[in-house]
Every structure is written in structure tokens, then in C-alpha cells.
Amino acid sequence: MKLGFVSAILPELPLDQVLAFARAEGFACVEAMCWPAGKAERKFAGVTHVEVAGFTPAHADDVNALCAQHKSSSPRKSSGWGT
Numbered sequence: 001m002k003l004g005f006v007s008a009i010l011p012e013l014p015l016d017q018v019l020a021f022a023r024a025e026g027f028a029c030v031e032a033m034c035w036p037a038g039k040a041e042r043k044f045a046g047v048t049h050v051e052v053a054g055f056t057p058a059h060a061d062d063v064n065a066l067c068a069q070h071k072s073s074s075p076r077k078s079s080g081w082g083t
Helices: 015-025 057-070
Strands: 004-006 029-031
Touching (some): 015 057
Parallel strands (some): 004 029
16 A cells, blocks of 8 residues: 655645655655645645746746756555555
């Protein structure tokens, strides 16, 4: 089984640190939040790890480079729970 999480649960961290955390803890994926920044009425809305307003191919290259930097070639083995 592969597990991931949405980056909104770590609102205080920049994307680079979110990805580092995911790799260190053995998560297979991260769904990076790209909601409009700012206060919102529901939990986690407004948390933004990828700012899409004005997003350019250069920004995409930067995000892809971060993902490649933190990609794990050998995910941690599961404890067996839930498999």
C-alpha cells in the first residue's frame, strides 16, 4: 500500500520542507495545495504551497526539480498493517 497526504496539514512549512518530511517518513506522494493564499472559511483552505497566480514554465521547472530532489528511490517498508 502507498500512502500520501495533502500539504495543507503542514501550513507552516515551505514546499521544500514538506517534501523532505514526506521522504523522511516514507510517504509515496504529496498533493501540493495551490488554493488562493489568504484567510478562508473552511479548514486548510488558503494554505498554498504552489502559487499558481502567474505560474510560468520556469516555476513548473522549479517545482519539478524540488520533487526530483526529494523523490525516494526506495520507500520505507510497511509494518504490514493495512496491507
